[in-house]
Amino acid sequence: MISTAFFRFARRIASVAGVFCILALPVAAQPLRIALTAPVNSLDPHVSALIQSDLSIASHLYAALITRGPDLALQGDAAESWKAEDDLNWRITLRPDLRFPNGEPLDAEAVKWNIERITAAQTRSRQKIYFDPIRTVTIISPTELRLTTSAPYPVLPAQLTTLYLMPPKWTAEGKAATDALGTGPYTLRSFTPGDRIVLAARPGYHGPRPNFEDVEVRMIAEPSVRAAALQAGELDFAVDLAPGDVTRLNASGRVRAGWSDSNRMMSLRFNTTKPPFDNKLLRQAVSHAIDRQAIAKAIFEGHSSIARCQLTSPMYFGFNPSLESTRYDPALAKRLIAASGVRGPIELELEVPLGRYLLSQEIAQVLAAQLEEIGIKVQLREMEFGAWIAKYNGGNLGASVYMGQGWPTLDADGLLGLYAPSNPVAYWKNDAFGAALDRGRASTDETKRREAYAEATRLMCDETPAAFLFTQPLIYATSPRVTWQVRGDDWVRAMDFRRR
């Protein structure tokens, strides 16, 4: 009784103190406070390939040639324009008179140096593979350059969105892992590894001025703590919250939580090199036995888009709108099993990598239960993600896995390439599919490319190397004072926020 009265009194004091604190701060001075889920390890934008943490921070500090706006369309950043001269040559025109804060020019020479650095072995860049296709960089003038690729590389503009431009002389001083000097919209105030990054709007930025002068980015690993920090009014934005928290957060009135689609497609992927799932009819049977709607409704409260029998979602270039979702039809599934010629009890080993995909254990259990209904016995194998990926890369995938796949360029080229016959970990070999992908890559003509991916996705739907399920939902929340232009491609940028 006494304690209740005491806490009531304390709360009143705290709220009065809080009001004074708020009154003391002018509204404009309030920073935008964002939480990241993963720690930012290095500020050197060439080293990392992690979009949700390292590269998102880099996008505030450095300019890229091209960037992807919140509407997911490509737009010029340091580059004023770009165009394909033919299938191998790209001409890029830079904005004139761009300079790094230390006075170094951001010209064609600097761009060339950046491409050489990211592809150099000693940089140990995780992005090297994306820029290796660039064979030569020709400087035409200080603001004009030509990139020549060794083979047609139509996704180059999309790929250039992760190449952040660093000043050559400053980078040579060797401080780039913990400090930054770029031409992005923000400048670095402080970086406390494992805790937070403080940014301030950079005067003289060549693009539109961001809506928030000051930004504080915190690294909070625990979803429940991110939710608590939102409720406590410490944050303006967080992603990857627990699905169960959405209703509670909205009910609190202090937070606006919502769902959206991410760029990641969840699938039950088969190892088609191993019997009995080298049998197409059996794979189709599994796909028809899964009630995707029921799973999405029960586990994601309906906030997930059902796959249209393809790995791509409408967010991607190369999405095939003519394909329909696989029908849930257990009777058809049983007929397909009978027609497959596979006799005796059928067992399916389903690997479930842990800690990577939203509610993967729960979904795997529902999948197992649904498959049991058509007589397929599922053995769930839950494993730590690092151990699983080593197994997968080693060519030792079990009979199947529940996994999510996305590709940062939002182009079918990279995403479908995960199943290409030339890929040693495709676990599926289909030469017609490989030929379609090659056609998609051989040209920069969008119509020809769309036709190629329409063929590739149609083949994939029929052959079912994976039962495509649904997009992994993105769960996010904002404070009442800001709005976020929702984007499902993992980028977290202060520039995408507005004051309400």
Add this chain to the structure above:
Amino acid sequence: MIRFIFSRLLDSLVAIWGAVTIVFFVTRVLGDPAALLLPVGTPPEQLAAFRAQLGLDRPLLVQYGDFLLRCLQGDFGQSFQHARPAMEVVLERMPATMMLAGTAIVMGVAIGGILGLIAATRRGTVVELIVMVGALIGQATPLFWLGLMLILFFAVDLGWLPTGGYGEARHLVLPALCLSVFVAAAIARLFRSSVLEVLKDEHVRTARAKGLMPSTVLLWHVVRNALIPVVTMVGILTGELLGGSVVTETVFSWPGVGRLIVQAIETRDFPVVQAGISLVAFIFVSITLIVDLLYGILDPRIRRGR
């Protein structure tokens, strides 16, 4: 005494070498860092080239020999994730860990010590029951749950303290409180039983018979003698907490060594794991050494080797 210190130092070096060696080989069994660092779908030749850049393509024993040689020079290699020297990455997290561990130990030992003494001197009363049940609950409560409850109550509900973070004194309160509950519970239970043990000793009876004040008997003849197991326990707890308390650090987003090492294990950042464990082993061994030397001060019989 010098011989004692020298032999203990030698033991310590062997212990550190053992820990470092085990960590070296266990991390190599964990899996392939290239597979985790590079995008899914990277062709095998690119993976192999990346492994070669990290120096992981050489025979294991060559890697181990090279690692030991560099360790002796204080070079733990470049972190795969952080792109700078691994020991630098670990050392910059040390102040946060030391601050949290230090505060939690001081608070925990003070609270636990007082509660343990009260429980021992009020034997058989309700006070003892309350203290002991409290200590049992404190020891059995998962830190994760306790941390979240503290956050929900003090940060969300009352709004007094931040949910997490680092840098100001107010950030330290909740994680230190959370950890100190665990320390206090352990100390209270141990100190109580130790005091009860000493109270039965003949020298206490003699001291009382001499007509000494009860407080003098308690502080000078009982507490001092009952401290030895507590000092051992504090040493172990300090070593453990300086190795980072992963759960507390994670819940309170505290940038400590424990969380760093766990993240490094998850991402197979071998140099950071090795540098971190080496440092933790060094700290643990040093504290054990200090505790051993403290015994000598508390109990002259140990110093004289009797």
